[in-house]
Amino acid sequence: MIEVVELSKRYGDKVAVDALTFQVRPGVVTGFLGPNGAGKSTTMRMILGLDAPTGGRVTVNGRRYADHRAPMREVGALLEARAVHAGRSARNHLLALAATHGIGARRVDEVIDLVGLPEAAGKRAGGFSLGMGQRLGIAVALLGDPAVVMLDEPVNGLDPDGIRWIRGLLTGLAAEGRTVFVSSHLMSEMAQTAEHLIVVGRGRLMADVPLAEFTRRASRATVRVRSPQSGALRDLLAGAGVTVTSGEPGVLEVTGLSSEQIGDRAAAAHLTLHELSTSETSLEDAFMAMTRDAVEYTGTPVRTSR
Ligand SMILES: Nc1ncnc2c1ncn2[C@@H]1O[C@H](COP(=O)(O)OP(=O)(O)OP(=O)(O)O)[C@@H](O)[C@H]1O
Numbered sequence: 264m265i266e267v268v269e270l271s272k273r274y275g276d277k278v279a280v281d282a283l284t285f286q287v288r289p290g291v292v293t294g295f296l297g298p299n300g301a302g303k304s305t306t307m308r309m310i311l312g313l314d315a316p317t318g319g320r321v322t323v324n325g326r327r328y329a330d331h332r333a334p335m336r337e338v339g340a341l342l343e344a345r346a347v348h349a350g351r352s353a354r355n356h357l358l359a360l361a362a363t364h365g366i367g368a369r370r371v372d373e374v375i376d377l378v379g380l381p382e383a384a385g386k387r388a389g390g391f392s393l394g395m396g397q398r399l400g401i402a403v404a405l406l407g408d409p410a411v412v413m414l415d416e417p418v419n420g421l422d423p424d425g426i427r428w429i430r431g432l433l434t435g436l437a438a439e440g441r442t443v444f445v446s447s448h449l450m451s452e453m454a455q456t457a458e459h460l461i462v463v464g465r466g467r468l469m470a471d472v473p474l475a476e477f478t479r480r481a482s483r484a485t486v487r488v489r490s491p492q493s494g495a496l497r498d499l500l501a502g503a504g505v506t507v508t509s510g511e512p513g514v515l516e517v518t519g520l521s522s523e524q525i526g527d528r529a530a531a532a533h534l535t536l537h538e539l540s541t542s543e544t545s546l547e548d549a550f551m552a553m554t555r556d557a558v559e560y561t562g563t564p565v566r567t568s569r
């Protein structure tokens with residue numbers, strides 16, 4: 264379990280993380296979603312004690328990361344591409360790390376199998392492709408058999424096979440009861456990987472919801488109705504749970520009723536319709552709408568400091 268309480272980080276005038284409070288629970292994959300610059304990496308670095316918070320606190324399994332006797336056994340993390348001794352083989356890299364942390368060679372072979380690197384394990388890590396490097400980074404994260412696994416944008420730059428592999432791995436780790444926290448700036452990616460979502464924009468918490476709930480809220484269909492009698496139609500459709508808005512003359516945007524219901528009611532009242540069409544909000548639209556202010560803000564010319 265990761266517990267973040269009122270966590271903030273400032274770099275000079277720039278507020279990278281702004282009073283974030285959330286928990287990441289075991290047993291499910293939790294997605295950490297936000298546009299570029301939203302503060303995801305900074306938050307993850309603070310979880311690992313690599314950056315000191317300006318305010319608030321964060322604990323992993325009840326303690327600050329640095330206060331754990333064997334932190335690698337508590338939290339396994341993949342942040343940006345790791346510094347690997349390029350001349351060393353993947354296996355030797357893992358063996359050296361394992362030795363430093365009192366982990367046996369058997370576990371090294373286990374994680375090599377787990378990430379699907381047995382053939383490449385003897386090769387120089389410096390010659391690895393992006394996908395192989397990512398697998399090695401994940402092997403490092405899993406070395407201590409940690410209860411909490413945290414990966415920053417693990418699918419960046421991977422091919423479809425690699426992406427599918429990471430999804431399966433994360434789901435499997437969560438099914439074993441681990442806490443799995445994974446960041447991405449792509450809603451489409453999170454929709455296929457995560458069961459719970461923490462959404463951030465401009466360092467602030469925008470949502471902390473199960474994916475199913477996010478999808479349900481996002482997928483409210485809007486029906487566009489064009490009628491020369493739009494005023495009368497509006498009165499006819501008004502009711503509990505129905506929202507009618509109008510952006511242009513003669514056109515209504517209706518939520519809470521299906522196109523069939525609207526068409527039937529209009530026919531019964533002898534009202535003429537010139538258009539009746541349904542549009543579904545995509546998950547991507549919902550995510551963009553949620554974080555739009557954040558993106559607009561960082562897109563202003565004030566952003567010269569970035
Ligand atoms: N060391 C630093 N010094 C100054 N500003 C920083 C530093 N690290 C991050 N920032 C700023 O803090 C904000 C949050 O950055 P962060 O990397 O945490 O976002 P992110 O959500 O991980 O984005 P991305 O997906 O682009 O990595 C950004 O505006 C970034 O420029």
